[in-house]
Amino acid sequence: MPITIDTIRAAEERIRRVVLETPTLPSTSFSRLTGCDLLLKAENLQRTGSFKIRGALNAISQLTDAQKALGVVAASAGNHAQGVALASRELGIDSTVFMPENAAIPKVSATAEYGATVRLGGANLAEATDHGLAFADESGASMIHPYDDPNIITGQGTLGLELVRQVPDVETVVIPVGGGGLISGSAIAIKALRPEARIIGVHAEAVPTYIEARNTGIARQIVGLPTVADGIAVSRPSQTCFAIIEEHVDELVTVTDRQIMESVTLLLERAKYLVEPSGASGVAAILNAKVTNTGRTVVVLSGGNVDLLLLDSMIRHGLETRGRFASFAVVVPDEPGNLAQVLTEVGNRGGNVLSVEHHREGTGLEFGTVKITLSIETRSAEHYAEIRKALGAYMVE
Numbered sequence: 001m002p003i004t005i006d007t008i009r010a011a012e013e014r015i016r017r018v019v020l021e022t023p024t025l026p027s028t029s030f031s032r033l034t035g036c037d038l039l040l041k042a043e044n045l046q047r048t049g050s051f052k053i054r055g056a057l058n059a060i061s062q063l064t065d066a067q068k069a070l071g072v073v074a075a076s077a078g079n080h081a082q083g084v085a086l087a088s089r090e091l092g093i094d095s096t097v098f099m100p101e102n103a104a105i106p107k108v109s110a111t112a113e114y115g116a117t118v119r120l121g122g123a124n125l126a127e128a129t130d131h132g133l134a135f136a137d138e139s140g141a142s143m144i145h146p147y148d149d150p151n152i153i154t155g156q157g158t159l160g161l162e163l164v165r166q167v168p169d170v171e172t173v174v175i176p177v178g179g180g181g182l183i184s185g186s187a188i189a190i191k192a193l194r195p196e197a198r199i200i201g202v203h204a205e206a207v208p209t210y211i212e213a214r215n216t217g218i219a220r221q222i223v224g225l226p227t228v229a230d231g232i233a234v235s236r237p238s239q240t241c242f243a244i245i246e247e248h249v250d251e252l253v254t255v256t257d258r259q260i261m262e263s264v265t266l267l268l269e270r271a272k273y274l275v276e277p278s279g280a281s282g283v284a285a286i287l288n289a290k291v292t293n294t295g296r297t298v299v300v301l302s303g304g305n306v307d308l309l310l311l312d313s314m315i316r317h318g319l320e321t322r323g324r325f326a327s328f329a330v331v332v333p334d335e336p337g338n339l340a341q342v343l344t345e346v347g348n349r350g351g352n353v354l355s356v357e358h359h360r361e362g363t364g365l366e367f368g369t370v371k372i373t374l375s376i377e378t379r380s381a382e383h384y385a386e387i388r389k390a391l392g393a394y395m396v397e
Contacts, residue, residue, distance in 0.1 A: 001150040003244070005192035008157035008185065011058045015155060018090050019054055022046050024166040024298060029270035034286045036172075036294040041163055044275050044304025048114070050231075051159055051182055051302050052076075052083030052146070058155030059144055060087045068093050073141040075099070075132035077125050077230050078107030079303050080146035085114030096141065098132040100124055104230070104307045126221065126236045147179030148238035157185025163298055164193040171295030174282040176302045177201040177210060177252065178232030180241030186300075187248035198250045200291050202281045204229040205254040209237045210245055214252060228257045228314065231278030231303055253291060255284040258321055263287060264311070265318025267301070276306040277314065326384050329373040330394035334360065342372055345390045352377040 001007070024041045031038045043051045060072055071094035074084040081097040088095035095116040099108055100123060112118045119135075122128040129145075136143040145152060159182065164170065173190055175183045183201045190197055203211055207224035219242035224235040245252075263280040266287070267273045275283075282299040285291050306314075319325035332338040339358060346353055357373040365371055378384040 001154075003150055003154050003157065003185065003188055005189060007154050008161060008189050011054075011151075011154045012158040012161055014061055015054060015057045015158065018047065018057055018087070019158070020046055021162055024163060027271055030266075030283065030286075033266075033270075034294075034297075036286070037296045038286065038294075039167060039296075039298045040271060040273065040283075041159070041166075041298050041300045042273060043159065044273055044279055044301045048079070048082040048086050048110075049303055049305040050079040050083070050276075050279070051156060051300075052079045053086055054083075054158050055149075055152035055155035055181055055185070056080065056083035056144060057087040057090070058158075059149055059151035060084070060091055060093065062151055063093075063142055067142045070140040070142065071095060072144050073098070073132050073136045073139070074144045074146065075125065075129040076146055077103055077128075077233070078111070078305055079231055081107065081111040081116065081118070082114055082305070084144050085111045085116035089115040096135060096139075098122070098128045098135065100128045104305075104310070106307050107305055110305070125234060129236070147181030147234070147241060149181075150240065153181050153185040153240065153244070155185065156182045157189045159300065160186030160189030161193075163300075164190055167296070167298055168194070169296055170194060170197050170298050172198045172200060172291065172297040174200045174202060174285060174291055174297065174299045176232050176278055176281045176300065177203050178234040178278065180210060180234075180238055180245060182300075182302060183249060184241045184244035187244060191248050198294075199248060200285070201245065201249050201252045202285045202290070203252060203254045204232050204260070204278075204281060205256050207233045207235055208252075208254050209235055210242060211252045211254065213237050213242050214246065228310075229260055229277040229281055231276060232281060251291070253285050255281050255288060255290060258317065259284040259288050261314040262318040262321045264306075264314050268315070273301060274304050274306065274311075275301045276303045279303040324380070325375070325377060327373070327375045328388070329371055330391055331365065331369050331371050332394055334368050334370045338370065339372060342374075342391065342394070346374065346376060346387055349387050349390055350379065350383065351387050
């Protein structure tokens with residue numbers, strides 16, 4: 001089925017009853033940080049917490065009555081799972097979702113709460129997809145692929161329609177890339193309505209699937225590395241998405257996990273948006289100058305489903321990257337008053353001590369010395385450097 005601006009408009013009408021039109025709002029803070037006129041498309045506020053409900057509802061609603069009676073099956077690390085579960089519930093259809101064994105617990109729980117039968121299987125999304133395909137063959141259920149399906153791509157393209165309607169003079173659009181459904185559908189819509197706009201896709205550095213495909217000219221499965229951005233950790237590309245990306249997407253770039261985690265922290269602090277690592281990858285690309293000469297720019301925050309335990313860890317990493325949090329150790333003579341002196345040096349320079357550990361044995365220390373491990377809050381990287389300098393030769397790297 002060809003995917004066009006007309007089929008995307010039809011999909012928008014088809015899903016309008018359930019899918020929210022999410023806001024695209026300017027951000028003074030991020031405009032100042034990036035040096036461009038930047039707006040954030042808050043798809044993290046969408047129902048189910050991500051854009052995936054768009055494609056899932058569009059695809060499932062077009063099944064025949066006979067297909068609906070047999071139910072649907074999907075494979076997902078979390079966001080597509082929730083989209084399929086909600087879409088199926090809205091249409092009164094049974095759904096079974098296969099998720100990787102290491103899927104985030106909140107995403108598994110949310111999928112089940114939306115009404116799907118959840119089955120864990122496979123070490124990654126590709127293996128979970130294989131389980132889903134086998135189940136579809138055995139049961140007759142319709143497989144709702146997370147990205148390699150024209151109806152899915154068309155549904156995701158409704159985000160592009162909204163974006164141009166909200167920001168008709170947009171010059172650059174930055175979109176996270178995993179399987180490629182979101183950027184493919186959105187690119188078709190955006191280029192049809194605003195052909196001069198640049199479209200930039202952002203991969204996690206650990207899984208640069210379509211960059212490899214673009215470099216080699218062949219869309220094939222790659223060996224990805226672990227990444228905090230599990231929602232875009234898709235190592236198996238779609239031939240359909242690859243063809244669309246090659247035609248409509250101007251650039252593909254990568255960002256590191258550290259850059260992503262810093263962006264998650266900044267979005268929470270400056271924009272008051274809770275965004276999952278995958279959804280924050282576009283902001284990471286802008287902040288780290290992976291995308292330049294942007295003009296009026298919209299960054300898509302593609303999802304907001306994040307495990308709060310993971311969020312705590314990411315915030316610590318993000319704060320550390322920005323010099324707002326640090327853990328380090330000093331070694332001092334084992335004499336009265338040295339611990340107090342170290343704490344005084346930190347306090348006199350405005351560091352806020354969060355924790356202190358004081359060790360005499362078991363650390364490979366020279367006799368007569370003590371290792372003091374500190375976690376502190378600081379104002380900036382420059383502030384932390386000032387504290388390090390004050391502690392001088394005692395610092396242990």
